[in-house]
Structures are given as structure tokens and as C-alpha cells.
Amino acid sequence: MEEKIKELQKQIEEYQIDGKEALENFRIQFLGSKNVLKMLFSEIKSVPNEQRKAIGQSINALKNAAQNKFDQYSNDANKEEETNVSIDLTLPGDAFKLGSRHPISIVNESIINIFSNIGFTVSEGPEVEDDWHNFTGLNLPDEHPARDMQDTFFIEKNPDWLLRTHTSSVQMRVMESNELPIRTITPGRVYRNEAISARAHCFFHQLEGLYIDESVSFADLKQTLLYFAQEFFGEHAKIRLRPSYFPFTEPSAELDVSCTLCSGKGCKVCKHTGWLEIGGCGMVDPNVLKNAGIDPTKYTGFAFGFGIDRIAMLKYQINDLRLLSENDIRFLDQFKATW
Ligand code: DAH
Numbered sequence: 362m363e364e365k366i367k368e369l370q371k372q373i374e375e376y377q378i379d380g381k382e383a384l385e386n387f388r389i390q391f392l393g394s395k396n397v398l399k400m401l402f403s404e405i406k407s408v409p410n411e412q413r414k415a416i417g418q419s420i421n422a423l424k425n426a427a428q429n430k431f432d433q434y435s436n437d438a439n440k441e442e443e444t445n446v447s448i449d450l451t452l453p454g455d456a457f458k459l460g461s462r463h464p465i466s467i468v469n470e471s472i473i474n475i476f477s478n479i480g481f482t483v484s485e486g487p488e489v490e491d492d493w494h495n496f497t498g499l500n501l502p503d504e505h506p507a508r509d510m511q512d513t514f515f516i517e518k519n520p521d522w523l524l525r526t527h528t529s530s531v532q533m534r535v536m537e538s539n540e541l542p543i544r545t546i547t548p549g550r551v552y553r554n555e556a557i558s559a560r561a562h563c564f565f566h567q568l569e570g571l572y573i574d575e576s577v578s579f580a581d582l583k584q585t586l587l588y589f590a591q592e593f594f595g596e597h598a599k600i601r602l603r604p605s606y607f608p609f610t611e612p613s614a615e616l617d618v619s620c621t622l623c624s625g626k627g628c629k630v631c632k633h634t635g636w637l638e639i640g641g642c643g644m645v646d647p648n649v650l651k652n653a654g655i656d657p658t659k660y661t662g663f664a665f666g667f668g669i670d671r672i673a674m675l676k677y678q679i680n681d682l683r684l685l686s687e688n689d690i691r692f693l694d695q696f697k698a699t700w
Contacts, residue, residue, distance in 0.1 A: 373430060461693050461694055469566070472672075479588065483547070488549070488552070490524070498649065499609040528568065531569060542573060562685075569667075577663055594619075600617065609643075622678075
């Protein structure tokens with residue numbers, strides 16, 4: 362027995378642990394569930410009583426020696442593993458992916474800033490609208506031929522409901538529920554039943570403006586639009602108003618801004634006219650004021666409606682309206698640096 366213990370002690374001391382595999386073999390041999398030391402313990406019965414204690418202690422010492430050797434080598438192995446992980450602290454970190462803002466949002470935000478500088482608030486209204494606010498209240502009664510100008514999506518369950526065809530519907534709501542004077546703009550999405558192409562879509566964006574007070578004049582409208590054009594398109598921008606027709610304004614005009622790309626000389630974008638059409642405007646029709654409960658003998662006002670998609674397309678030279686609603690990251694990524 363003593364011989365065996367000495368032999369095992371020698372084996373433990375001299376065991377070459379030169380890698381993970383050797384360490385594992387050592388563990389199995391001396392510490393595993395069927396290790397050789399256990400066999401020694403089981404042989405203790407055959408040892409004469411007076412020697413048992415000493416033999417037991419020797420086997421225990423062997424066990425401790427095996428455990429110590431194992432612990433020491435496994436610590437070393439772990440340390441080695443840790444230091445082998447190559448971390449280069451001088452490498453630059455991973456860059457954060459910046460999100461980008463949608464060109465429609467960028468344009469809306471800059472127009473809101475421009476108008477809030479001259480005291481305009483921002484209003485909102487529902488996209489599912491009733492006939493009164495979208496049509497009848499705005500001087501477009503049933504059977505009015507101008508209703509055909511705006512191919513409407515009606516809500517099947519209730520023909521009085523529709524998807525608003527223009528943000529002018531919010532004019533009515535604001536006039537009905539606000540104290541005068543009113544100075545507000547309304548950005549929003551509108552819907553029309555149009556075939557989808559590079560130049561038309563069944564939904565798009567408008568921004569409505571409304572100013573009602575005593576003695577608001579057409580000159581105020583012109584000056585406000587000129588101020589906007591120069592703030593948005595640059596200080597050399599000019600505006601042009603072409604007589605037009607809208608049921609809710611009288612007189613009415615179409616608003617053009619001088620082409621900022623060719624400075625009015627004529628190019629592909631302005632179709633060689635030197636002018637870009639960006640919306641409609643006019644003096645609020647007295648009938649509309651009356652419909653909203655405002656006294657047209659005391660108050661006057663102007664209104665305008667811009668096509669936001671069109672302005673974004675001109676500003677960023679986007680040649681297909683559909684790009685604005687396809688959520689193609691390759692397209693949207695380009696607007697990272699623009700705000
Ligand atoms: N609502 C008109 C449209 O969608 C645009 C418009 C024209 C709005 C004249 C106005 C306005 O407020 O005064 O075509």
C-alpha cells in the first residue's frame with residue numbers, strides 16, 4: 362500500500378501538464394469520478410487497524426496535492442486564454458449609424474420655421490374629413506363642377522365622409538373654433554384618386570396658410586409669399602401670381618417662384634420658363650367667411666396652399682414622386698446631412 366502511495370505521489374509530481382488536453386487527462390485520472398485515489402480509499406479496509414489512520418492521511422495528502430496541481434495549472438491556462446484574446450485598444454470605435462429625416466419632413470419643418478418667425482401658428486385637422494369642411498363650407502356645394510377637379514376617395518360606410526382632398530379643410534375648422542385674428546399654417550397629407558406615376562400619386566402633402574383679420578389685403582398676401590420665397594429659396598427669389606380660379610378664394614391666383622436652379626434663365630427643371638409653380642392662393646371668399654360664422658363686412662383674409670412634394674422635388678432635384686413614399690434606404694440615406 363505504501364509503495365502504491367509513493368508511486369502515485371511521484372506520478373502526480375512528475376505529471377507533465379503541457380496543454381488543455383493534458384490537464385483534462387490529469388483531472389480524470391486523479392480527481393474524476395473513477396480516479397485512482399478512490400481505489401486506494403476502497404483498499405483501506407485491508408490495511409491493519411493501527412496503520413489505517415496514517416495511510417488515510419497519506420491518501421488525503423495525495424488527493425490535496427492532485428487538487429492543488431490541477432488548480433494551479435487551470436488558473437494558468439485561463440490566464441493564458443485571457444491574454445491571448447487580442448484587443449487592440451488603439452482601433453477606432455464602431456461608428457453609429459445616423460438615421461436621416463424624410464425630405465418632406467425637412468421641407469415642412471423649414472417652412473414652419475419661416476412662418477412662425479412672422480407669428481403664424483401650426484394647426485392640424487383630420488385626414489378622414491366630412492363633406493362640409495372639405496367641400497360645402499369652402500363654397501363647393503353639391504353638384505359644383507369644381508368638385509371634379511379633385512377626384513375624391515369616399516368612405517363607403519358613410520358617403521358624408523371622405524379622405525380630405527386638400528388641407529383647405531382645416532381652414533374651415535380653424536375659423537369655426539378660433540378667436541380672431543387667425544394666423545396659421547397647416548401641413549398635412551391629402552388624398553386623391555389619381556393614377557400613380559412619376560408626377561402624380563394617390564396621396565401627397567400640402568401646407569395651407571390662413572390669415573384673417575380686419576383689413577387684410579392682397580398686398581399683404583403678396584408680401585407674405587415673397588418673404589416666404591426669399592427665406593426658403595434664397596434672397597434673390599422672385600414670385601409671380603397668375604390669375605386663376607378656386608371656389609374658396611376671390612380673387613384667386615397660381616403662385617410661381619423664379620427657378621432657383623437657372624436663376625430664371627430657363628432650364629430643364631422649369632421647362633425653360635424660368636418659373637416653378639408651387640401652389641394656389643387668394644383672398645378668402647366672403648361666402649367662406651360667412652359659412653364659418655365670421656362677418657365678411659368686418660373681416661377679410663388671405664389663404665394659400667403649397668404642394669410640399671413639389672417643393673421637395675424642386676429643392677432636392679428629385680425626378681420621381683414615387684421615391685418619396687417607397688422608403689428606399691438608398692434614397693433616404695442621402696438626406697442625412699441636410700438638416
Ligand atoms: N386647395 C387647393 C388645391 O388643393 C390649393 C389652394 C388654392 C389652397 C388656393 C388655398 C388657396 O388656400 O387659397 O388645389
